[in-house]
Amino acid sequence: MIEMQDVWKEYPNGAKALNGINVHITKGEFVYVVGPSGAGKSTFIKLMYREERPTKGHIFVNGFNIERLKDRKVPLLRRSIGVVFQDFKLLPQLTAYENVAFALEVIGIPKRHIKRRVMDALDWVGLADKAEMLPSQMSGGEQQRIAIARALVNNPAVIIADEPTGNLDPDTSWEIMKLFQRINDRGTTIVMATHNKEIVNTMRKRVIAIEAGQIVRDEEKGLYGYDD
Incomplete structure (x- = not known):
């Protein structure tokens, strides 16, 4: 479904966002991506729908080879992905x-x-x-x-969400998360970057933690693990 093999991302100004990421996400999973601000979470997310290209490494999403995907083929990829x-x-x-x-x-x-x-x-x-x-x-x-x-x-086969509850009050955030759970229950894969500690610790899904551009933790039914 989603696979990253030794993925690196360096921006033109020399900033290194990701350093040798390896990850595999299977169909129907619900995955939280957590970590401190500036850790590389948004870059990790953007690579999946080809908003960014990797500097090095291989990314496969729904059968598409991201780093080799021609611009004219990007709409085909995005037909199979929803982004929130x-x-x-x-x-x-x-x-x-x-x-x-x-x-x-x-x-x-x-x-x-x-x-x-x-x-x-x-x-x-x-x-x-x-x-x-x-x-x-x-x-x-x-x-x-x-x-x-x-x-x-x-x-879509996959929904990618980048801080979808970041601008919402707690009660509304829970309503939105219940909606995402319903979507996942019907078989849609969900990958969500979030800073919402309470939601991650309560819902207990797979947690991928990124720090300084590297995956430092990948746990089934994981916890948020940060104080921010």
Whole structure:
């Protein structure tokens, strides 16, 4: 499903983000990626959906060889991956429906198929009744649910989440995590970078800890392990 073999990432300014990462994530896993700020978590996440390229090493995601993937093939990779961000990244001028539909339009899904798929995704996150609302008319939790619907609408094999509860209050964070658990229960692989100690320690999934660009801990039913 996801495999990294001796992956290194160095930026043009000489900063080394990852140093010889090796990891294997199988279909249906739920994995937390934890570590101090600046440890390399976001780079680790971005490499999976080809937002970044590795300096050295091999990365395979859903059968795609990331470092050899031509730019014109990146949309094919991203059809099998949903990405959820801390700041939602919704288009403010578009309604909830239009934000989710946009994810299908950009990959060329015929219009006759879009409405049903969008409404199914909105229904899955409990917001079918908010389809015509703009992001500014919704709470932060609702906006994140719309972002999750957008990630889900293409029925991806993997959802990658980068601090998805970082801008939410504790109660809303738990609602979002319950939603991710439901998604995982249906067989979708989830890889989530997070600083939320309480959630990691309560839900007890696989934990990959990164420090100074290296994996220092990889545990089934792991704990967060940091004080921040």
